[in-house]
Amino acid sequence: MEAYALEWLNLLVRWLHMIVGIAWIGASFYFIWLDNHLEPPQHDGDVKRGVGGELWAVHGGGFYRAEKFRSRPPAMPANLHWFKWEAYWTWLSGFALLVIVYYVGADLYLIDRAVAELSRTAAIAIGIGSIAGGWIIYDLLCKSPLARNDKALSGVLFLLLCLAAWAYTQVFGGRGAYMHFGAMLGTIMVANVAMVIIPAHKEMVRAAAAGRDPDPKFGAAGKQRSVHNTYFTLPVLFVMMSNHYAFTYGHRYNWALLIALSLAGALIRVWFVDRHKGKQSPLTLIAAGVLLALVAWAGLPSPRDESANAPADFTRVQTVIAQRCASCHADKPTQAGIAAAPKGVVLETAAQIRAQAAVIAQQTVATRVMPPGNLTGMTDEERALIAHWVAQPQTQ
Numbered sequence: 001m002e003a004y005a006l007e008w009l010n011l012l013v014r015w016l017h018m019i020v021g022i023a024w025i026g027a028s029f030y031f032i033w034l035d036n037h038l039e040p041p042q043h044d045g046d047v048k049r050g051v052g053g054e055l056w057a058v059h060g061g062g063f064y065r066a067e068k069f070r071s072r073p074p075a076m077p078a079n080l081h082w083f084k085w086e087a088y089w090t091w092l093s094g095f096a097l098l099v100i101v102y103y104v105g106a107d108l109y110l111i112d113r114a115v116a117e118l119s120r121t122a123a124i125a126i127g128i129g130s131i132a133g134g135w136i137i138y139d140l141l142c143k144s145p146l147a148r149n150d151k152a153l154s155g156v157l158f159l160l161l162c163l164a165a166w167a168y169t170q171v172f173g174g175r176g177a178y179m180h181f182g183a184m185l186g187t188i189m190v191a192n193v194a195m196v197i198i199p200a201h202k203e204m205v206r207a208a209a210a211g212r213d214p215d216p217k218f219g220a221a222g223k224q225r226s227v228h229n230t231y232f233t234l235p236v237l238f239v240m241m242s243n244h245y246a247f248t249y250g251h252r253y254n255w256a257l258l259i260a261l262s263l264a265g266a267l268i269r270v271w272f273v274d275r276h277k278g279k280q281s282p283l284t285l286i287a288a289g290v291l292l293a294l295v296a297w298a299g300l301p302s303p304r305d306e307s308a309n310a311p312a313d314f315t316r317v318q319t320v321i322a323q324r325c326a327s328c329h330a331d332k333p334t335q336a337g338i339a340a341a342p343k344g345v346v347l348e349t350a351a352q353i354r355a356q357a358a359v360i361a362q363q364t365v366a367t368r369v370m371p372p373g374n375l376t377g378m379t380d381e382e383r384a385l386i387a388h389w390v391a392q393p394q395t396q
């Protein structure tokens with residue numbers, strides 16, 4: 001009952017997380033697109049009113065005209081819309097989901113004793129500490145003299161993020177490592193909104209109300225953080241769906257794949273932003289494509305072991321599956337925290353096991369993500385047995 005209730009909570013929070021995440025990233029993509037497509041105002045009157053750029057659009061059954069003011073509107077409007085709660089709710093729901101999936105289920109999804117022998121408390125402390133620490137280090141760097149040089153700052157940030165990707169895979173199982181990398185980036189993005197971008201907007205509004213020019217230091221910092229957020233978006237979105245792709249986080253060099261995929265995502269975003277401005281370079285897309293191809297190549301399943309001619313003993317395979325898998329993958333799982341057979345994969349009868357031979361091998365041999373965190377203590381000999389069994393023609 002408790003596990004079932006937790007699954008429901010998981011569903012609701014995940015649903016919320018997606019809705020607010022789409023609202024946030026959607027608005028953010030829209031405003032970047034808008035900013036990059038503005039045209040000089042057509043009418044002198046508009047120029048005199050302080051309009052610096054305008055844009056016409058048709059959408060949802062109406063024509064829209066957006067205007068961007070060079071500094072401030074002649075009079076402050078009665079209603080000014082801010083875009084911040086989408087970001088805050090994305091973080092709140094994301095953090096709740098992190099707790100529900102990775103901290104309540106730390107033994108399953110966070111701790112992998114083959115990677116590091118961590119207690120639950122230690123694992124959760126490392127998780128939360130690293131997310132907070134990531135923001136503190138990032139924020140200090142952005143305020144340091146290094147930040148005067150955009151290229152140098154980006155280079156240092158990139159190296160530190162590579163280090164974080166690697167470090168996470170040295171303490172957590174692949175799935176938890178990836179999710180923490182994404183959560184750290186996502187936290188930086190939301191903190192950028194809350195601590196830098198919104199304060200910059202508040203200063204703009206204060207200045208406009210007082211009829212003075214805003215303090216330029218707010219605007220410059222806000223701009224810098226918005227640019228970072230843009231390029232973090234695609235890597236974060238990849239991480240948020242990475243739990244569906246065990247061939248990434250379950251790979252031996254999962255940290256290298258994470259870096260390559262994140263960089264590919266950032267480059268694709270660079271290309272789109274450049275395209276808005278009409279100056280995209282095919283080289284950016286080619287570089288992203290090469291990175292994706294490299295990841296695909298690295299993840300290729302290894303060829304079957306043809307030497308395995310002696311038939312594997314299927315009753316032994318059945319025993320292994322019964323001992324290592326069936327506590328979760330059963331019609332009525334006995335494992336605490338598992339309400340129903342995960343992903344509908346039931347491995348109880350001989351027919352069920354034979355029918356799912358390929359996915360069993362994929363999960364236990366190719367990526368080794370099952371059993372999660374090797375909770376049931378599957379041995380290397382048992383994995384070799386599965387590999388051997390799958391390699392022979394499935395005649396019986």
Ligand code: HEC
Pocket residue numbers: 108243244321324325326327328329335338342343345359360363364370371372375376378
């Ligand atoms: C402690 C519980 C547990 C044990 C033990 C366990 N699994 Fe799983 N298994 C899960 C969970 C949870 C998922 C769903 C993972 C996800 O959300 O992607 C899963 C998913 C799977 C999937 C579906 C993967 C997909 O992406 O569709 C297969 C196949 C699988 N497990 C096979 C096995 C095999 C084979 C064993 C034994 C060697 C095993 N599992 C042991 C919990 C377990």
